[in-house]
Amino acid sequence: MTTVPLTVRDLHDLAVARLPRMAYDYYASGAEDEHTLAGNEAAWARVRLRPRCLVDVSARDLATTVLGRRVSMPVLVAPTAFQRMAHPDGELATARAAAAIGTVMTLSTLATTTLEDVAGAYDAERGAMGGRWFQLYVYRDRGITRSLVERAEAAGYDALALTVDAPFLGRRLRDVRNGFALPPGLSVANLVGHGKGAVDEARGDSGLAAYVAAMLDPSLTWRDVEWLRSITRLPVLVKGVVRADDARLAAAHGASAVVVSNHGGRQLDGAIATADALPEVVDAVRDALEVYVDGGVRRGGDVLRALALGARAVLVGRPVLWGLACDGAAGVASALGMLRAELDLAMALAGCASAGAVPRDLVAW
Numbered sequence: 291m292t293t294v295p296l297t298v299r300d301l302h303d304l305a306v307a308r309l310p311r312m313a314y315d316y317y318a319s320g321a322e323d324e325h326t327l328a329g330n331e332a333a334w335a336r337v338r339l340r341p342r343c344l345v346d347v348s349a350r351d352l353a354t355t356v357l358g359r360r361v362s363m364p365v366l367v368a369p370t371a372f373q374r375m376a377h378p379d380g381e382l383a384t385a386r387a388a389a390a391i392g393t394v395m396t397l398s399t400l401a402t403t404t405l406e407d408v409a410g411a412y413d414a415e416r417g418a419m420g421g422r423w424f425q426l427y428v429y430r431d432r433g434i435t436r437s438l439v440e441r442a443e444a445a446g447y448d449a450l451a452l453t454v455d456a457p458f459l460g461r462r463l464r465d466v467r468n469g470f471a472l473p474p475g476l477s478v479a480n481l482v483g484h485g486k487g488a489v490d491e492a493r494g495d496s497g498l499a500a501y502v503a504a505m506l507d508p509s510l511t512w513r514d515v516e517w518l519r520s521i522t523r524l525p526v527l528v529k530g531v532v533r534a535d536d537a538r539l540a541a542a543h544g545a546s547a548v549v550v551s552n553h554g555g556r557q558l559d560g561a562i563a564t565a566d567a568l569p570e571v572v573d574a575v576r577d578a579l580e581v582y583v584d585g586g587v588r589r590g591g592d593v594l595r596a597l598a599l600g601a602r603a604v605l606v607g608r609p610v611l612w613g614l615a616c617d618g619a620a621g622v623a624s625a626l627g628m629l630r631a632e633l634d635l636a637m638a639l640a641g642c643a644s645a646g647a648v649p650r651d652l653v654a655w
């Protein structure tokens with residue numbers, strides 16, 4: 291058996307061995323019984339493809355646009371917190387790899403590196419394609435939230451991804467059992483200036499669950515999407531929608547895109563798999579909004595399925611973390627490169643020459 295990782299799952303297996311238990315469990319876990327975590331991957335596997343034959347696929351075009359910006363492939367980097375637990379270079383490494391491959395990096399509010407430093411790392415490797423988005427959690431203290439938005443604008447981020455599926459943290463039992471806290475030397479770097487940089491151990495709970503309960507605003511409603519739009523000129527994506535009616539509300543409240551997401555199975559256990567939710571969202575808002583999807587995408591073939599079901603692009607969370615844990619920026623590049631190569635081959639074998647024009651009838655639905 292080869293020790294060279296060939297797939298994202300191989301990177302996962304290597305990462306398990308490298309990561310401290312608390313970090314691995316934080317990255318890997320889902321909420322409660324982890325049904326939704328498992329369901330995301332299983333749902334992609336259930337989507338059956340109907341390949342076309344005798345189509346000229348000698349040249350494939352994987353590039354597409356998101357929010358009007360060109361990306362080299364329809365695979366974007368999802369926001370994931372605390373990347374320096376995986377590798378000392380953390381978010382800087384992810385930014386460099388995403389920029390070099392020409393795709394979007396979404397930086398978490400809960401990054402362990404400041405948004406300004408990540409912007410610099412991304413731009414140092416940036417070519418003609420790609421972009422940087424900032425994921426926003428709304429703090430109870432709206433002054434803090436406003437300041438994050440202003441900083442993201444000033445640092446040249448292209449969009450804000452408002453996460454709407456986390457009024458509280460889902461109960462992730464592995465984190466509770468491990469007494470999750472940020473390791474010494476790491477902080478919620480963007481919030482240090484506001485005195486909210488520490489994620490400490492919480493008695494009988496995950497330190498992050500306690501942080502979220504204390505700091506983030508669980509009273510958010512659609513009105514706050516308008517508030518956010520009123521304080522920024524950046525496009526706002528709503529991340530964490532799994533229903534047609536919510537997608538329509540996102541459009542009605544001025545969002546530019548929705549991300550069909552259940553937070554990688556980390557919030558409401560039992561929530562519908564994203565592959566299953568995607569078609570109704572696409573049918574509802576296809577003409578009004580761009581629709582992206584994340585959760586359980588582990589293969590280029592999963593990306594092709596998502597495109598066929600109407601997503602403009604997918605985001606990947608854990609695959610990036612496994613690559614990062616294995617080898618920093620090179621590992622992230624490797625994870626993204628594997629997905630790219632698999633998508634390229636899947637497109638060829640399915641008779642699709644362009645990632646921007648994958649027909650719905652490619653899947654049996």
Ligand SMILES: Cc1cc2nc3c(=O)[nH]c(=O)nc-3n(C[C@H](O)[C@H](O)[C@H](O)COP(=O)(O)O)c2cc1C
Pocket residue numbers: 316317318330368369370371398399400425453529551552553554555556584585586587605606607608609
């Ligand atoms: C370790 C970890 C941390 C995450 N942190 C955030 C976050 O800070 N903000 C956010 O909006 N989503 C966060 N997510 C959710 C991801 O953005 C994304 O929705 C999810 O990971 C996609 O599923 P996948 O990991 O199966 O690709 C996190 C996910 C993981 C696994």
